[in-house]
Structures are given as C-alpha cells and as structure tokens.
Amino acid sequence: WHYDRSKPETYDELQRLEANGEISTSGPDAQAWLGVPLMLGERVMGLLAVQSYTPGSGYSDRDRELLTFISYQIANGLERQRAAAELKHAYADLERRVSERTLELSEQIEVREQIEQRLKHQVLHDSLTGLPNRAYLRDQLTRALAHRERDPDYCFAVLFMDLDRFKVINDSVGHLVGDVLLKEVAQRFSKCIRGGRDMVARLGGDEFAILMELDNPDGAMRMAQRVIEALREPVRVEGKELFTGVSVGIALGSPHYTSPEDLLRDADIAMYRAKSGGRHRFEVFDEELHDQALQLLETESDLRRGMTRHEFVPYFQPIVRLDDASIVGYEALMRWNHPERGVLAPGAFLHVAEASGNMEALDWQIFEHSMRMIPRLLAPGQYVNLNFSPRHFRSPDLDERFLQLIETTGVEPSQVRIEITEGALLENPEQIGQVFSRLRERGVHIALDDFGTGYSSLSYLHRFRMHTLKIDRSFVGDLRPEDEEGGSCAIVRAILALSRSQHMDVVAEGVETEAQRQGLLALGCELGQGYFFARPESLHTILSRRG
Incomplete structure (x- = not known):
C-alpha cells in the first residue's frame, strides 16, 4: 500500500480509511506512507510499513520492491524464530515426558524387581518355615561340589534329618498343630548352625538338611549332636507338650561325589541306619552303607523286572485241625522266584518293595494269582487267607476292587478270607468298619x-x-502244657474263652512240635498251622504230592 499527501487520490483514500475507523493515526502527520504485507507462502503474517515526514519526498516503485524484499526476509526470519521456539518447546516437552516416563519406568522396574525377589524367594524357600527348600539346597550343593573340585582341601558335609514320631503327632493332634511343631523345629535347627558357613533347609514333610563347611570331620558329628540335643526339650503348642526327636545321617563331601542327588541319597541312607538303630542318634555314611545302597538299588531293579515277569507267586501253608491234621484251608504267603537267587522269602525284599512304593502292586499280583489257583488247590469247604496290610485300607473302594477280582477269577467269596493285623484297625477304623461290613454282606470273612x-x-x-x-x-x-499256670497257657486259655463267647474260630500259629499240638488240644484249641504240619509250598509241589 502506498499513500502520498502530494497525491490527492491517495490522500483522500487515507482520510476515508481513517474516517471509517479502519486505521488510526497518532503523532505528527507523515508526508508519505509505504506498506507491504509480511507473507510466508500464501499466509499473511503481518505488515511492514515505512513513513516519511519530509515534505515533497515520497516512495517509488523501486522502494516498494525493496521493502517487499525486506518483508520476505523478515517473514522468513520470524518463521525461523517461531519454528525454533516451537522446536525448543517440543524438546522441553519431550524431556519432561521422558523424565516422567523414566521415573514411571524406574518405579515399575523397582516393583518388578521386588516381585521377582519375592517370587525367587518363594521358589527357593519353604512357605511354612521360611527355610531354604530342596531346590535352594541343591543349588548350594552344586556350588560346594564345584568349590571342592577347584580346591581339594575344601571340606563340607550334608546332614539329613528326619523327625521321630512326627506322623504319630500329626495324626493325633492334627495338621495345624503339626505345622506349628515344624516351625518350632526349624527355629531350633537354625540356632544350631553358624551364620555364613552353614545353612539349614526343609526338604519336605518332616525332613530337614544342613549343609556345612568343615574344618575337620568331627565338626559334622558335633553338629549332629547339637541338632539332636535341640529337640530334647518338648515343644509346647496350644497347651500341649509334644515330644519328638531326630535321626541324623551324615555324608562327608569327597571326590567321588559328582551330583547333589548322590550326596542327599547317601545322607538319607545313613539317616535310615540311625533310625533303625534306635532313633535320636546319628550315623555317618561309609563303604558298608555304600555297598548296602548298591545292593538296595540292584534289588529294586530286580524287583521291578520281577513284577513285569510275574516272578512273585503265592506259596500256601495249610491250616489244619489239630486232632487229625486234616486241612481246612491255606494261608497264601508271598515268595519271589528270583532267576539267580532262587526262591526268596519276604524278608529278603519286603523292605525294598515298601521303600520303592511297589508293595501294594505286589500284593494285588499275589491276590490274583492265588484266586486263579483256587480251583486246583481247594477241596470243597476249604478257603485261602490273603494278607492285607494297613496301606490297603487307605483306599475307600478296596472292597469294590477285591469283589471285582473275585468275580473276574470266578471263585466263591466263601473260598477267600482277608487276614489283617491289629495295627491295620487303628489307622481309619470308621472306613475299615464300612469296608468289612460290605465284604461280610458278600460272604467274605475277616481273620485277625x-x-x-x-x-x-x-x-x-x-x-x-x-x-x-x-x-x-x-x-x-x-x-x-505241664505247667497250666506257667508260660503262656493262661493267655491262650483267655483267648480261647473270649473267642467262644464271640463265636469266633481260633487258629494257633507257629505250631512246630508235638508237645505244642498236644498242649493246644488240651486247652481246647481246634485249629493250627506251622512247620509241624507243613511248610509253605508252591501249588505245583502240593499237587505233585497229591499225585
């Protein structure tokens, strides 16, 4: 825009704009005025104007071109300044958001690390006692073995500890009290160890272990004695005094150990030796125990193979009338036809079957074999006694399974009797009573x-x-018999009187001499079994003798 007072047409336009309020003036009147828009592309950013106060001087087209050029430079400069300000603001906003996000991530990482630490602690520690668990102990044993390999002078030991009578306590006063007992035991064991050099772990149930550094082997034995002494005093829970003890097995770290499992296994074997030797004591694993462990493993492997090959068979010992030795029934007794060691009695393998969890399966094999032999073994009116251990009665459907086996093998329920010990009646008398009732209803008798x-x-x-x-x-x-009041005559007489009052049959076990037979007859006992009449024999031997 160009206004000049010396040119009426432009001056009139200036007055009109001022009269309309579109522009306002202040200060002395200018003689000439030149303005150009500040343009950036198609966008108007403002106005650049110059004024002249000298009479007779004005602005030419070249002045307008020059001012237009200047306006472009100013507009570009303003745009660069605006862009720089926006960029600075954007950087500041980005830094603010980065700082906020960094703080947020830092808090999240801290929370995550806390959660990971808690999870790691839960994974590696026992939830009940707070002690390290088996996984933690295994990791530390691996480190100890690696240390031993690097430094042959480094010595350590593992103590495997099992509480005595814990199951009795747990079953009698309940699991909640048992848990409190375990917590107290854990605290007492923790007080026995040396901080920084030893650790105590709970392996599960009532089993604990200690990993300790040794200056000499006697240190492990002193630690074992401290652990045993720690449980001399009773544990008081809910007003009750609970007495327990601990059996300890010790395995000393030596070069032939290459895995934590081997160490724990040998310490466990030593612990069982201590427990079988009278409890509340410790044993150190040695070569004799090592040989026994190898034999145990070999027997377990043979046992598993023997089960698949049906090498376990029933031998039958007759139950007879004492007056004429006529057979009324048989007791089925387990034997193992070992391919190398010959016929083995249960004493040679029963403990292995129990420890490996195969005993119940073996029993059922014997039950089935015995029933399938009944048609060839029994005469009319005879029966076979099958031995049931307490573990069988932990299954509520025992009677269903047994009756199904009777039906499958096609024998009569009256031809089969269940024989149990008194201990079996104590574990779950309510459930056992129901099982007995259902079996009696189907014609199966029970012998104690x-x-x-x-x-x-x-x-x-x-x-x-x-x-x-x-x-x-x-x-x-x-x-x-010559002394009616001496020996066990009075006890046998009382048992016979009791049985008559309850209308029960009585069988005397272990009859080995004619004097015993005569003594039992004199007391009124009618039935017996024992070596005096016959040893347990296979079905083949029995049938051959009948020949």
Whole structure:
C-alpha cells in the first residue's frame, strides 16, 4: 500500500480509511506512507510499513520492491524464530515426558524387581518355615561340589534329618498343630548352625538338611549332636507338650561325589541306619552303607523286572485241625522266584518293595494269582487267607476292587478270607468298619492275625465282628502244657474263652512240635498251622504230592 499527501487520490483514500475507523493515526502527520504485507507462502503474517515526514519526498516503485524484499526476509526470519521456539518447546516437552516416563519406568522396574525377589524367594524357600527348600539346597550343593573340585582341601558335609514320631503327632493332634511343631523345629535347627558357613533347609514333610563347611570331620558329628540335643526339650503348642526327636545321617563331601542327588541319597541312607538303630542318634555314611545302597538299588531293579515277569507267586501253608491234621484251608504267603537267587522269602525284599512304593502292586499280583489257583488247590469247604496290610485300607473302594477280582477269577467269596493285623484297625477304623461290613454282606470273612501282640482291644472284636482270631506264634512257642499256670497257657486259655463267647474260630500259629499240638488240644484249641504240619509250598509241589 502506498499513500502520498502530494497525491490527492491517495490522500483522500487515507482520510476515508481513517474516517471509517479502519486505521488510526497518532503523532505528527507523515508526508508519505509505504506498506507491504509480511507473507510466508500464501499466509499473511503481518505488515511492514515505512513513513516519511519530509515534505515533497515520497516512495517509488523501486522502494516498494525493496521493502517487499525486506518483508520476505523478515517473514522468513520470524518463521525461523517461531519454528525454533516451537522446536525448543517440543524438546522441553519431550524431556519432561521422558523424565516422567523414566521415573514411571524406574518405579515399575523397582516393583518388578521386588516381585521377582519375592517370587525367587518363594521358589527357593519353604512357605511354612521360611527355610531354604530342596531346590535352594541343591543349588548350594552344586556350588560346594564345584568349590571342592577347584580346591581339594575344601571340606563340607550334608546332614539329613528326619523327625521321630512326627506322623504319630500329626495324626493325633492334627495338621495345624503339626505345622506349628515344624516351625518350632526349624527355629531350633537354625540356632544350631553358624551364620555364613552353614545353612539349614526343609526338604519336605518332616525332613530337614544342613549343609556345612568343615574344618575337620568331627565338626559334622558335633553338629549332629547339637541338632539332636535341640529337640530334647518338648515343644509346647496350644497347651500341649509334644515330644519328638531326630535321626541324623551324615555324608562327608569327597571326590567321588559328582551330583547333589548322590550326596542327599547317601545322607538319607545313613539317616535310615540311625533310625533303625534306635532313633535320636546319628550315623555317618561309609563303604558298608555304600555297598548296602548298591545292593538296595540292584534289588529294586530286580524287583521291578520281577513284577513285569510275574516272578512273585503265592506259596500256601495249610491250616489244619489239630486232632487229625486234616486241612481246612491255606494261608497264601508271598515268595519271589528270583532267576539267580532262587526262591526268596519276604524278608529278603519286603523292605525294598515298601521303600520303592511297589508293595501294594505286589500284593494285588499275589491276590490274583492265588484266586486263579483256587480251583486246583481247594477241596470243597476249604478257603485261602490273603494278607492285607494297613496301606490297603487307605483306599475307600478296596472292597469294590477285591469283589471285582473275585468275580473276574470266578471263585466263591466263601473260598477267600482277608487276614489283617491289629495295627491295620487303628489307622481309619470308621472306613475299615464300612469296608468289612460290605465284604461280610458278600460272604467274605475277616481273620485277625497275630492276636495278642498289639492293642488286643475287646471293643475292636465287637465292632468289627471278626470271624477268626489267630494266636500269635510267640504264645504258642512259650506254651508249657505241664505247667497250666506257667508260660503262656493262661493267655491262650483267655483267648480261647473270649473267642467262644464271640463265636469266633481260633487258629494257633507257629505250631512246630508235638508237645505244642498236644498242649493246644488240651486247652481246647481246634485249629493250627506251622512247620509241624507243613511248610509253605508252591501249588505245583502240593499237587505233585497229591499225585
């Protein structure tokens, strides 16, 4: 825009704009005025104007071109300044957001690390006692073995500890009290160790372990003694005094160990030796125990193979009438036809079957074999006694499975009797009573074995309605007929009187001499079994003799 007072046409336009209020003036009147827009592309950013106060001077087209050029430079400069300000603001906003996000991420990382630490602690520690668990101990054992390999002078030991009588306590006062007991035991064990050099872990159940550094082997034995002494005093829980003890097995770190499992296994074996030797004591694993462990592993492997090959078979010992030795039934007894060691009695393998968890499966194999042999073994009116251990009665459907086996093999329920010990009645009497009732309804009789050696509770005889009592061999062996009041005569007489009052049969076990047979007859006992009449024999031997 160009206004000049010396040119009426432009001056009139200036007055009109001012009159309309579109422009306003201040200060002295200018003689000439030149303005150009500040343009950036198609966008108007403002106005650049110059004024002249000298009369007679104005602006030419070249002045307008020059001012237009200047306006472009100013507009570009302003745009660069604006862009720089926006960029600075954007950087500041980005830095602010980065700072906020960094703080947020830092808090999240801290929370995540805390969660990871808690999870790691949970994974590597026992939830009940807070002690390191088996996984943690295994990791530390691996480190100890690696240290031992690097430094042959480094010595350490593993102590495997198992509480004595814990199951009895747990079953009698409940699991909640048992848990409190375990917490107290963990605290007492923790006080026995040296901080920074030893660690105590809970492996599960009532099993604990200590990993300790040694200056000499005697240190492990002193630690074992401290652990045993720690449980001398009773644990008080809810007003009760609970007495427990601990059996400890020690395995000393030596070059032949290459894995944590080997160390724990040997310490466990030593612990079982301590427990079998009287409890509340410790044993150190040695070569003799090592040989026993190898033999145990070999026997377990043979046992598993023997199960698949059906090498376990029943041998039958007759139950006879004492007056004429006529056979009324048999007791099925397990034997192992070992391909290399010959026929083995249960004493040679029973502990291995129990420890490996195969005992129940073996029993059922014997039950099935015995039933399939019944048609060839029994004469009319005879029966076979099958031995059931307490573990079988932990299954609520025991009777269903047993009756199904009877049906499958095609024998009569009256041809099969269940024989149990008094200890089996104590674990779950309510459930056992229901199982017995259902079996009796189907015609299966129950015999109580080794009567007189356990609780011999009269209430059990009445409650479970036994069909037969078997007098334990210890009373028969101590029988002295010439002295009616001496030896075990009075006990046997009392058992016979009790059985008659309850209308139960009585079988005397372990009859080995004619004097014992005569003594039992004199007391009124009618049935017996033992080596005096026959040893347990295979079905093949029995049938061959009948020949």
